[in-house]
Amino acid sequence: MTVMVAVPDSPEGRTALSAAIDETRLRDTDLVVLNLALDPLDVVGMPSDLPITVRERTGHADLADCVLAALDEYAGKVDLLVIGMKKRTPIGKALLGSLSQRLLLEADVPVLAVKR
Amino acid sequence: MSHDTHDAVQTDTTPSTPGRHARRLTLLTVVATFGGLLFGYDTGVINGALPYMTDDLGLTPATEGVVTSSLLLGAALGAFLGGRVSDRRGRRTMILWLAVLFAVGTLICTFAPGVGVMVLGRVVLGLAVGGASVTVIAYLSEVSPAERRGRLVTQNELMIVSGQLLAFVCNAVIGGIWGEAGGVWRWMLVIATLPAVALWVGMLAMPESPRWLASRGRFGEALAVLQQVRDAKRAEAELAEVRALAEEDKAAQTAGWRDLAVPWIRRIVVVGLAIAVMQQITGVNSIMYYGTQILTRSGFDRDGALIANIANGVISVLATFVGIWLLGRVRRRPMLIVGQIGTFCALLLVGVFSLVLPEGVGRASVVLALTVTFLAFQQGAISPVTWLMLSEIFPLKLRGLGMGVCGLMLWIVNFLVGLLFPILVAAIGISATFFLFAGLGVCAMLVAKAIVPETKGRTLEQLEREFKHASGPAAETAEVTR
Incomplete structure (x- = not known):
């Protein structure tokens, strides 16, 4: 069984990544890193002893759609999704909606939401 | 694109x-x-x-x-x-x-x-x-x-x-x-x-574009088109390239509005928007749309102004040639700023001479010489740098959104200049209107000096690093935690 982590280009993304690495180690399994940033993920400093697959995001303008599509692709294999959370302003939420809320409600695997 | x-x-x-x-x-x-x-x-x-x-x-x-x-x-x-x-x-x-x-x-x-x-x-x-x-x-x-x-x-x-x-x-x-x-x-x-x-x-x-056909999975048709416009050997070889480029086009559409929440992405888009505004805010299109009227107001008769206005068209074409030639030889930033200095001086002088010279053929001739000078700097320096820079500054995955937003900005500023120019001339007079454009030109120059990066001879990766490093504390924590 695999752990999947969504890593946006933000501090929460990095928090989620390190939590996911801990969780992967604990479960003694492998990790799929979904890089949601527009530039390639910096792999320096990632543990080399864990089986890690990095997936880049292409062609998906909506981050939640991108994560949900990846979950579909790994259906039956992934049993935990790790995401990072932060406080949002009402205006920010009104403009862009909440990525974590959509994932919490729509992902069909358990979600581990970590705070900074 | x-x-x-x-x-x-x-x-x-x-x-x-x-x-x-x-x-x-x-x-x-x-x-x-x-x-x-x-x-x-x-x-x-x-x-x-x-x-x-x-x-x-x-x-x-x-x-x-x-x-x-x-x-x-x-x-x-x-x-x-x-x-x-x-x-x-x-x-x-x-x-x-x-x-x-x-x-x-x-x-x-x-x-x-x-x-x-x-x-x-x-x-x-x-x-x-x-x-x-x-x-x-x-x-x-x-x-x-x-x-x-x-x-x-x-x-x-x-x-x-x-x-x-x-x-x-x-x-x-x-x-x-x-x-x-x-x-x-x-x-x-x-x-x-x-x-x-x-x-x-x-x-x-x-024929239809082979890359578009490839993006739809119609590879047979794409090859048939390539065979029309390339020799047989090259057509086969290029089909692979076309497929890869079609994938790249898809990647270019990756970024969405949410990505603007990332500081370095936002910074690039702001620079793109600034470049777009700076190209239009010189008021170039007030001359392209209202040149004949500017010349009539300065003292030419209607037929004379129509003929004299051809000079504005000729210089635009010549300067565009020169601009294309220059792009291969000089760096973008100095080219842009020299263009801005040139257009600023020409705009200022149109304002001054419209104020001090009496209306007549003399003043009209001076104004014509100055609009021609203005267009030489605009079309020979500012505009070519603008088109090229807009195609150079965006990382691949941001390109679709970035070019789209900047293109929209170009048209909106163009619209405002076109709408407001005759109203301004009627309200505050022709020389004050040109002083206004000259003043906006100074602002544009300062903005260009402060935020426009040099793109000539640099890779996208180098540019990306520069935009990320300007971001201060957030970027530093990023270095630490990664």
């Missing part, structure tokens, strides 16, 4: 040998650039037609502005929608429809009985102009071999200024011969149906 300096895909294909395929490609380029020519003609023709139209339709400064700028509002919409439609229906189909739209818009304007119908026609024309601005470039860069692709953006720009020159010449000829007859402006406008028909007939014989 352009992939000149940052083409991720390299092929070992050898350059085309001259022959049947090269001739076919040349013909295709000529046909498609009729789209650029129409763009230029339809934006430029208003320049000479407006003085006659003002009398016939009883235009006020405000309605003059509305008639001129409604085209630009349509163009903003056309550029925004054009990309989506041509992604869905294909480049060729889109250009065929654009040709029809050009003709229909022209006819509505030509037979317009009053301001209302005229504005409707101008909006329709604008949709065609905006759609052409994105689709023709996409089509040309997708059918051309890699070694010719880099020059296409600037070549299309050359066709646009040539179209404007053509419009200025037609205006002068028609105004000179039939100037006394009523409704002469209708004849000036209706000529634009000819290149529209030529574009439509020409495109019927042209």
Whole structure:
């Protein structure tokens, strides 16, 4: 069984990544890193002893759609999704909606939401 | 749309040998650039037609502005929608429809009985102009071999200024011969149906873009098109490249609004927007749209102004050549800033001389010399740097969103300048209006000096690093936690 982590280009993304690495180690399994940033993920400093697959995001303008599509692709294999959370302003939420809320409600695997 | 300096895909294909395929490609380029020519003609023709139209339709400064700028509002919409439609229906189909739209818009304007119908026609024309601005470039860069692709953006720009020159010449000829007859402006406008028909007939014989076909999974058809425009050996070799580029195009559409929450992404988009605003805020299009009226107000008679205005068109074409040549030789930042200094001085002097010289042929000649100088700096330095930089600063995954937003910004500022210029001239006078543009020019210069990066000879990765490093504390924590 695999752990999947969504890593946006933000501090929460990095928090989620390190939590996911801990969780992967604990479960003694492998990790799929979904890089949601527009530039390639910096792999320096990632543990080399864990089986890690990095997936880049292409062609998906909506981050939640991108994560949900990846979950579909790994259906039956992934049993935990790790995401990072932060406080949002009402205006920010009104403009862009909440990525974590959509994932919490729509992902069909358990979600581990970590705070900074 | 352009992939000149940052083409991720390299092929070992050898350059085309001259022959049947090269001739076919040349013909295709000529046909498609009729789209650029129409763009230029339809934006430029208003320049000479407006003085006659003002009398016939009883235009006020405000309605003059509305008639001129409604085209630009349509163009903003056309550029925004054009990309989506041509992604869905294909480049060729889109250009065929654009040709029809050009003709229909022209006819509505030509037979317009009053301001209302005229504005409707101008909006329709604008949709065609905006759609052409994105689709023709996409089509040309997708059918051309890699070694010719880099020059296409600037070549299309050359066709646009040539179209404007053509419009200025037609205006002068028609105004000179039939100037006394009523409704002469209708004849000036209706000529634009000819290149529209030529574009439509020409495109019927042209193939669909191979890259678009590949993006739809129609690889057999894509190969068949490549065999028309490349020799047999190269066509096979390029199919792989075309497939890769179609994937790259998909990647270019990755970024969405949410990505603007990332500071370094936002910073690049802001620089792009600033470059777009700086190109239009010089007021270049006040001369391209209202040149004849500026010259009439300065002291030429109407026929004289129509003829003198041709100088504005000629210098635009010549300067665009010089600008393309310069881009290969000098760095972008100094070129932009020198252009801004040049346009600032010319604008300031137009203001000064309009104030101190009495109205007459003397003042009009000085103003003409200064608008020509202005256009030399604008079209020879600022505009070419703008087109190229906008295609260079965005990382691949941000390109679709970045170019889209900046394109929209260009049209909006263009619209505001077109709308407000006659109103400003009527309200505060011609010299104050030019002082205003000169003042905005100083602001643009300061912004350029502060935030525009040098893109010549640098990779996208180097640029990205620079944008990330400017971000302060957030970037530092990123370094630590990663």
